[in-house]
Each structure stands twice: as C-alpha cells, then as structure tokens.
Amino acid sequence: MLFTELLKMAGLSLVANKLRTVLTMLGIIIGVSAVIALVSVGMGVRKNVTDSISRLGSNLLMVMSGSSNRGGVRGGAGSVQTLTYDDAKAIKSKIKDVAYVSPTAQGSYQVVYGHENWSTTVTGVIPEYAAIQSLTMQSGIFFTEHDVDVRSRVAVIGTTVATNLFGSVNPVGKKIRVGNAPYTVIGLIASKGQSSVGQDQDDVVLIPLTTAQERLLGITYVRSINVQVANADKMDEVQANIEKLLRQRHRIRAGAEDDFNVRNLTSLMETMNETTTMITLLLGSIAGISLIVGGIGIMNIMMVSVTERTREIGIRKAIGATYNSIMMQFLIESTMISILGGIIGIFLGIGLAQAISKFGNFTTVISSESIIASFGFSLFVGVFFGMLPARKAAKLDPIDALRYE
Amino acid sequence: MSNVVTITGVKKLYKMGSEIVAALNGVDLKIDSGEFVALMGPSGSGKSTLMNILGCLDRPTEGSYKLLDKEVSRLSDDELAGIRNKTIGFCYQNFNLLSKLTSLENVELPAIYAGFNKTERRKMAMAALEKVSLADRAEHLPSELSGGQRQRVAIARAIAMKPAIILADEPTGNLDTKSTVEILQIFRDLHAGGSTIILVTHEPDVAQSADRQILVKDGKITKDIITASTDERIDII
Structure with a gap:
C-alpha cells in the first residue's frame, strides 16, 4: 500500500x-x-x-610426417615420408573411438580444360574426407570407395576451379587434364568460402587417393592422415593410441624419436x-x-x-x-x-x-x-x-x- | 474532562561548548481535551522548544510527557513519527505544503503514511477540505491559492486524521488581517466542534481567540490564565 x-x-x-x-x-x-x-x-x-577452427573439422587429430634427422641435419615436418595409406587403414581398424580417418596426398598442378588452364592443388583423398570436412555437393556426386580401389580418373572440384575453367558451364561430366591425363569431373563442391587463415577453400581438385599416389604423383606415402575422434573426451586417449600404433608399425625403437607428429586441434581451440x-x-x-x-x-x-x-x-x-x-x-x-x-x-x-x-x-x-x-x-x-x-x-x-x- | 497533555518537570538542556543551557527549565503543564490554548512568549523564551516537544518532534532531556495517558518522552524516532501521524496535526506560519501536489494530495499525505487505501484517503481528505470550505479548490496547486487558502489547506491536512491535538505555530504570521480573522474563525469553529488546539503566537490579539493563555519565559511557564474568566491580557514584553 x-x-x-x-x-x-x-x-x-x-x-x-x-x-x-x-x-x-x-x-x-x-x-x-x-x-x-x-x-x-x-x-x-x-x-x-x-x-x-571447427570448419577444419571438430574433434580432429592431424597425423603428419615427422622431420628427418640425418647426420645432424634436420628437415622440416613432412621431410620423412613414412606415413602410408595402410597406416590410415590400421588406425581405422585397430583404434577405438575413431569416427573417420582421412589420409591425403597432394601436389600442385596446372589443370586444363579446353583453352582454359588454372594452377591449383590436387589432393588425393578417400570418400571419408567429405564427411570430415563436412563437404556438401552443389551438383554431381563425390567419388566412392570403388573409385579408390580401382584408381579411377575422376575428380571433384571446388567452385573457384570450376569458375576459372568452365565459367558458367556446369562442369559435371566434362573432362579436365591434370598432368597430361584426362579426369572426368563427377562433382562440384558447394562453396565453403575462406578459411580462418585466408585460404580459399574452394580452390581445390579432389581425386581418389590411390589415383593420386600411383597415377599422378608416383609416390607410396601420404602427406597427412586426419583422424576424427567420435567423442571429444577421448581425444587424448586416441592420440596416445595412434602414437603407440604408429611407433609399432614404423618399428621405432624405444627412446628413438617419432617419425610423425600428431596434432590436436582441440587444444588450439581451447587456447583461442x-x-x-x-x-x-x-x-x-x-x-x-x-x-x-x-x-x-x-x-x-x-x-x-x-x-x-x-x-x-x-x-x-x-x-x-x-x-x-x-x-x-x-x-x-x-x-x-x-x-x-x-x-x-x-x-x-x-x-x-x-x-x-x-x-x-x-x-x-x-x-x-x-x-x-x-x-x-x-x-x-x-x-x-x-x-x-x-x-x-x-x-x-x-x-x-x-x-x- | 480528561487530560490530553500532561507535562511534568520537563527540562530541555543543550550543550553550548562547555556550558549547559536550559531551553526549558522545569515545565509543568496540563491541557484538557477540548481546550483552546494560546502559547505565548518572546523569542528565546523556550516557546519553540516546548512546542517541538508537545508536537513530538523532540524529546525532553528530563521529565515526563504523557500524551493521551501514554508516556512519549522516551520513544524512538519512528514511534514518534507514528504519533505525529495519528495524534497531532501541524499548521505552520509558512504553511509547509508540498508545492508539486494539489490541495487534495497535500491533505491526503498523512493518511498515505498511515497506510489508508485510496478511497478511504480521498474520503478523509475531502471531508477535511469541506470543513475549511475549500472542497472546490481540491485540484488546485498551492501556487494557485491565496495565502489564506493555503493556510486552510494546511489546516485541512492537520485535521484530516482527526488528531488529538492541533498544533498551530504562528498560523496567521504571514497573513493579512482579513485572512487572519478567517483562519482564527476556523480555529474557533474547530474548537466548538470539540478539537483540542494549541496556538503558538506572539500576537496578543491572536491569542485573544483562545480560552486560555500561557506565557513562557526563560524556559518556564510564568503565567497561565483563563481568558474567558478574566479581562487580563498577556503582553509579551
């Protein structure tokens, strides 16, 4: 009142x-x-x-080749080439709580279509890459496990590449030349824009990993293996298991340095x-x-x-x-x-x-x-x-x- | 008739540096219900101090003050506020109305602090305004009223809660002769209606309206006469 x-x-x-x-x-x-x-x-x-950071993929572990150390001269990361597709398969099959494993191999090439050409990074991947990077297709499809098995000459391209080579024409079904061999474009990736470091994420050509290794690059190793962990709480555990497994597979003696690196994006995220x-x-x-x-x-x-x-x-x-x-x-x-x-x-x-x-x-x-x-x-x-x-x-x-x- | 005010042996002492000054030095006073008393005295006599104690604005240093048979000389500030709210109605020389409130709102104020609801308050305030014949000025601000009218609003505020005592401090001090007569007539009427009124003044003519005149001098009551039964007049000087 x-x-x-x-x-x-x-x-x-x-x-x-x-x-x-x-x-x-x-x-x-x-x-x-x-x-x-x-x-x-x-x-x-x-x-x-x-x-x-999460656009790079969440719960992501990146396994990179380590540095070489010959006679006291140390190379940079990736200077030893010991990681293989088989390592990736082993990680996938032997370690718990792993959702996806995506090995990649890369090279820079002049890609040609008709009178147009464009210099870009050609990356060999397996279909799981699409899941890890949360790629969606604007048109066409992503290649399959079968394409990897038979080393098909197929490619999935980003919008930047498509624009530069094809203009406004739908690239799906067209043939492009990479390293003088023809590849059929089977899919166009929806635009992802720039990454946090200003890299154009649409300037990519993706081909099956085995095709890239054996038909294009002529190598047996992979550049890196991205591992997506099923559960954020298991990151450290999975990281430790991967390190253990790879040391075994690469026959690294106790006390010797790893020939690979496992990087954890979660810790980067936490710091940021x-x-x-x-x-x-x-x-x-x-x-x-x-x-x-x-x-x-x-x-x-x-x-x-x-x-x-x-x-x-x-x-x-x-x-x-x-x-x-x-x-x-x-x-x-x-x-x-x-x-x-x-x-x-x-x-x-x-x-x-x-x-x-x-x-x-x-x-x-x-x-x-x-x-x-x-x-x-x-x-x-x-x-x-x-x-x-x-x-x-x-x-x-x-x-x-x-x-x- | 019962006593409304019973003051016995009241002293009010102030410290002035190292000296102790007695504003009131042993005052005994009884006022009956329904009396109309004029409290007189020159400035510095202790008249204001006595009035403040009578009005429960101040407490005596020594002695007892019974208001309606209740000892009030040792109550807390908030208890005194409650007594002022319900038992005492104040009128001042300068009216002391709140300038931003209308006549009606000013008269309602004591009832607000008493916790009455809006309809009750309105009724009480309008009744009080009617008693001073100002019901038609209820929605006016004090600045829109004459001095006499303002004092009538103040009187209405004083009587709104039907207090046991109406305490008027020089109520005609700021008024012209015509308004003075008017205001004094209102007090006479209230007195006739049974109200107990204490009128503080230094004007003998004003004091003549009262039935009893009390003179305070040097902190003591020096004269206390019933005007109605004598021709004697108190001159202050």
Whole structure:
C-alpha cells in the first residue's frame, strides 16, 4: 500500500525534473549499452575463431610426417615420408573411438580444360574426407570407395576451379587434364568460402587417393592422415593410441624419436577460446567502469536533490513519515533511474551491436548473459549509489529540516 | 474532562561548548481535551522548544510527557513519527505544503503514511477540505491559492486524521488581517466542534481567540490564565 504510493511519489519527482532525470540516466544508458555492444564485439571475435577452427573439422587429430634427422641435419615436418595409406587403414581398424580417418596426398598442378588452364592443388583423398570436412555437393556426386580401389580418373572440384575453367558451364561430366591425363569431373563442391587463415577453400581438385599416389604423383606415402575422434573426451586417449600404433608399425625403437607428429586441434581451440574470452572480459570490464561512473553520477544528483528537498523531507517527517519511508522514497528514485536507464541502454546496446555488424562488417554476437549482467549491474549501481543520499535524507532531523530555507 | 497533555518537570538542556543551557527549565503543564490554548512568549523564551516537544518532534532531556495517558518522552524516532501521524496535526506560519501536489494530495499525505487505501484517503481528505470550505479548490496547486487558502489547506491536512491535538505555530504570521480573522474563525469553529488546539503566537490579539493563555519565559511557564474568566491580557514584553 505505502510502497505503491512511494513508487508514485518517486515517479512524480522524476517526471517533475525531466531534464535532470534524463541527464542522470545518460550515465547508466551509456554504461549498459557499452557493455552490451563491446561484449558483443568480443563474442563476435570468439565466434569467428571458433567457427573457423571447427570448419577444419571438430574433434580432429592431424597425423603428419615427422622431420628427418640425418647426420645432424634436420628437415622440416613432412621431410620423412613414412606415413602410408595402410597406416590410415590400421588406425581405422585397430583404434577405438575413431569416427573417420582421412589420409591425403597432394601436389600442385596446372589443370586444363579446353583453352582454359588454372594452377591449383590436387589432393588425393578417400570418400571419408567429405564427411570430415563436412563437404556438401552443389551438383554431381563425390567419388566412392570403388573409385579408390580401382584408381579411377575422376575428380571433384571446388567452385573457384570450376569458375576459372568452365565459367558458367556446369562442369559435371566434362573432362579436365591434370598432368597430361584426362579426369572426368563427377562433382562440384558447394562453396565453403575462406578459411580462418585466408585460404580459399574452394580452390581445390579432389581425386581418389590411390589415383593420386600411383597415377599422378608416383609416390607410396601420404602427406597427412586426419583422424576424427567420435567423442571429444577421448581425444587424448586416441592420440596416445595412434602414437603407440604408429611407433609399432614404423618399428621405432624405444627412446628413438617419432617419425610423425600428431596434432590436436582441440587444444588450439581451447587456447583461442581462452584468448577471446579474455578479450571479451577486458572489453566488458572497461565498459563496466563507465557504469560505475554513471552510478556516481546518480549519487551526485541524488545528494543535490536531498539538499534541495530538505524542507519537503521535514514536512513529510512532521506529518508522520518514518525513517524507512523516506529512505525508500529516495532509494526508489535512484533505482528507477538505473532501471529505466538500463532498459534504454539494453535497446541502445543491441542497436549499436547490430550497427557495428552491419556497417562495420564485423561479426557481433549479442549474448543474453551480457544483457542480464549489465542490467543487473546497473540495478546494483542504482541501489548502491542511491543508498548514501537516501540515508542522508532519512536521517534528517524534522525540526532542522523544517527550519531549512 | 480528561487530560490530553500532561507535562511534568520537563527540562530541555543543550550543550553550548562547555556550558549547559536550559531551553526549558522545569515545565509543568496540563491541557484538557477540548481546550483552546494560546502559547505565548518572546523569542528565546523556550516557546519553540516546548512546542517541538508537545508536537513530538523532540524529546525532553528530563521529565515526563504523557500524551493521551501514554508516556512519549522516551520513544524512538519512528514511534514518534507514528504519533505525529495519528495524534497531532501541524499548521505552520509558512504553511509547509508540498508545492508539486494539489490541495487534495497535500491533505491526503498523512493518511498515505498511515497506510489508508485510496478511497478511504480521498474520503478523509475531502471531508477535511469541506470543513475549511475549500472542497472546490481540491485540484488546485498551492501556487494557485491565496495565502489564506493555503493556510486552510494546511489546516485541512492537520485535521484530516482527526488528531488529538492541533498544533498551530504562528498560523496567521504571514497573513493579512482579513485572512487572519478567517483562519482564527476556523480555529474557533474547530474548537466548538470539540478539537483540542494549541496556538503558538506572539500576537496578543491572536491569542485573544483562545480560552486560555500561557506565557513562557526563560524556559518556564510564568503565567497561565483563563481568558474567558478574566479581562487580563498577556503582553509579551
């Protein structure tokens, strides 16, 4: 009963001093919208990074050839060529919790169609590659296990290659020349765009692994084996098992160095996540400081307001207002300012974030956490910084207050 | 008739540096229900202090103050606020109305703090405004009223809760002669209706409206006369 009246009183006094109310609110509005907008930028960075890493494939282990070490001269990664298609098959068949295994072999070639030619990377893969890389076909089909078995001269190409060789003509069914041998294009991969490192993921020609090894490159080894693990929790276990298996298969003596490397993309993802979370927190807390400053603004104005309204407080106390009712009246006022400012700030912040992503061409992610946290914090700021002025008002002696001019 | 106010041996002491000054130095006072008392005294006499204690805005340092047979001299701030709210109605020289509220809202204020609901409050406030013949100005702001009308709104606020005492501090101090007569007539009418009124003034003419005049000097009551039964007048100086 009394509370609703106190609400009304506080509301009336805010309406009576509109300009002052709005100016005081501005601090909170700016604070809340800054928190939401900046956190959305931080979250946007995080999303970009996470997306591009997971586009490489999630739960992915990459087995690469190790470095050679002959007479003290060490080659780079991949300089020994010991990984084979059979290693990949062994990993697939002998290790638990492995979903897909995808060995690849690569070479750079001038690909020719009619009068057009285009230099690109030709990669030998097996059908599981499509699953690991989450490829979808724009037209045609991906080659099958059978194509790998019989070393078919078939190719699946990316959109960049298709555009450069065929223009707007549908490439499916056409023959291209790679290394002077004809390959039938059987599928066109839907565009994947750029990777996180700016690599064009559509500039690819995929052919069966065995075809690449034996008919094109003339090699017996594979460049790398990508292994997708069925369960994220098993990453470390699978990694250890792969290392054990490959050491066995490659007959590496105990104590000798591995001739291969197993890389874990999850740890990269974790590191990136940590970094971007830090960035987000940093941005959010800088914006949070402006909220505190806004709160001090509220306190300042409320202090002035209490002094200005000393006489009113005296009158209210004389006719029976208790300590609590005076305190509540002023506390409600400061809280109303922060709630209203918070609500306006939320909308402004969302608008800002959308404007940044629209005009700044930058991904922003508006998170409900940042909205709730910034609004909650503004509410806290309103109550906290309203407390001192409200107590000052409530403690006034009615005799002195009535005498105040 | 029963006593509304019973004050015995009340002292109010203030510390002025190392000295102790007695604003009130042993006051005994009884006011019956339905009395119309004028409280007089020069400035510095302790008259204001006595009024503040009577109005439960202040507590005596020593002595007892019984209001409606309840000892109030040792109550907490909030308890005193409750007593001011229900048992005492204040009128001031400068009216002390809230400028942003209409007459009606001003008169409603004590009932808000007492926790009455809207319909009850409206009824009480309108009844009080009718008693001071200002029902037609209910929706006006104080700035739209004359001095006399403002004081009538203040009186309406004072009587809205049907208090045991109406305490008027120089209620005619800021008013012209015509309004003064008007306001004093309202007090006479309220008195006739059975209200207990304490009128603080330093004007002998105003004090003449009361039935009893009390003079405070140097923290003590020096004269206490029933005006109706004597021709004696109290001159302050």
